[in-house]
Amino acid sequence: MRVRHQSSNEGEKKNMHAIEANNLTKRFGNLVAVDHVSFSVEEGEIFGLLGPNGAGKTTIIRMLSTLTRPTEGTASVGDYDVVKEDGKVRELIGLVSEKIILYDRLTAKENLRFFGRLYNIPGELLNKKIDELLRLVKLTKWKNSQVGTFSTGMRQRMNVIRAMLNMPAVLFLDEPTLGLDPQSSVEIREFIRKINRENKVTIILTTHMMVEADMLCDRIGIIDYGKIVALDTSTNLKKLVSGADSTILELEVPNLTTDTIHSIQSLKCVSSVSQNNSTRIKVNANGEDAFDTIIDAIRANKRKIISVKNLEPTLEDVFLQITGHEVRDKADQKIKMKMHRHHMTKPRVR
């Protein structure tokens, strides 16, 4: 049982936060990786940190899980300070980091037993726990095989149950589906949801995948250049886009030329244009007449419009709207056209 050191006399505080971060900052030399980030995560919540690679998500996770010391600011997990009471924090948490924490030359069972014994779980209980977790991710058959022979999906399933051995109250997941095939990703996501629901585990996960954040998270913090630029539920975040009179169109136009795209982009109402393939473009625009203006512009270029779709905003659009650039690793594959209306950003190599 966990004891909270403040609660006894003052009574329960108004809101029990599983995690609280106040002006959390991390500098590496001149680089500010995390820049005065403040947020809190409720107990039992799945909280997502969404942002491109290098935005500072992993550093936040590392600071909260006591692996890195903050340069400035404070943070607590289960009311324990991550710096001053790191030992207490460690007893509460589980970590699934981007790099898989398993030893290739040990078998599945040996790996779990090793980590279990680091948490002083007594032998018999540990064996029971290991069998239970292996069954949960359907790896019982391979319990005596060396982890080095496992597929990426199997390794990641192992990696997640490894972090569950000590029944953590808070589970950190850093890009839990990175590099997995769609089927394995689905399995991992289902597992995450399951442990959150059934074991009442508070989960904080980072991802650069909009879909993943959308599917899993109760609340999402959008993070860019070390700052949280928006924090809300997925629905509310999307309202930021659709609430303002914005329009998102997907147009199918044969014989697209750069000229055509440029002319669309130069329209006052258009905030961004991205090309999906040789005939398909996606246009984000604002204002009442946006739809007509865009169609007119394409016609003026003597281009035929085969189809027009009016899209619901996605988290991607939210990100675009807020930060003025896309969340893509391979942004150069797209024609990047930014209108620095909302946010001035320095160009950066990803």
Added chain:
Amino acid sequence: MGVKNVISHISIIAWKDLMELFRNKMALFMLVLMPIFMMAMAGFIFPSNTSMSNVPVALANEDEGYGNSSMSSIFINALERINNSTEMMVLTDASSFDEVRDMIQRDDVEGGIVITRNFTSDLMTGEQGSIIIVTDQSNPQLSIALWTDLNAVFEQMGTVLAQQKVEPFLSQMDNATNSLAVVKPYHVETKGAIPGTFNYFDFMAPGLMAMTVMMSVMTGLPAAISHEREVGTLDGMMVAPIRRLGIILGKTLAQTVRGLLQGTLILILAIALFGVNIQGSILLIFALLFLGVFSFVGLGVVITSFAKDQETAMMMMTTLMFPMLFLSGVFFPIQQMPWYMQNISKALPLTYAITALRKVMVLGADLSAISLEVTVLIGFGTVMTLIALPVFRKAMTR
């Protein structure tokens, strides 16, 4: 978190590291091969007194004799007789000093003996006869060995000749004095501190054992920790509620076991294949190796903390290890070095570990005889560990 927990964590981490090692067949093979190579190297490439055999040497007899007698033939007979028993040289005939020189230049022979033209006549007329030993300067090691050995031979022969010369005078005197006592009033005998003949392996084995165990810890520890940091598994240990000391000691224990396994292998090889005699207690030998490891752990951990990745750690280790190996007297006695190098050598813990080990293994010393070395090792280890712990803790939460 009690002491019991820390010990449990140390043992589980050591178990894990050793498990990984024993499942790595190639690494295991190298683990066994390395001491064998080391022992073979040390044993076979370094010069030792008994290993000089069948060295091709030219013999030129320029002696012209004196009347009918020729002392040089007696000399050559004696030389051949001695050589037949020692098989030190393979003698080739040459006609003159010049030919001997040519033969050395052509690399046909490694050295030469020239009996000068007036050898017999000098001896007969009461002068000193002279013999020239021609050496090959391009091979100084061999030259010195040859020179030493031949000198001994000639010395012995000179004595015999002198004895023959003084005998007639002695017989005329009243008291029967031993002729040998007249020409050589005293004789020198070498006797080791312990019975038996000295073997070069006896000198090498303690050094090699100490070196292997220390090297194992010094390179193994930074490599193991920085490797785990690189692949990310170290985080798994760091987020667990365990003491940092437990992680270091667990890893150290694994590396120590590895090093001691290699050390034992060297010891067995040394005894079984190279005829090394162990004079002291085996228990004390292992205790010393353990102490040596302890004195090095701190240094290893400090390096681990400063190195960002495995490659840097390895480079730092190698840079430190090499001078240390040569300076600590593994291969050459420290006393042969210039004084300033000897001073540096005295600052290295490995020196004390090796000295103590040598005293125990070769001379059969007990604990009281190596108390200085033991004190230095304990002191060095304690100081380094005290420095290492906070440095490590800080480095791990960068």
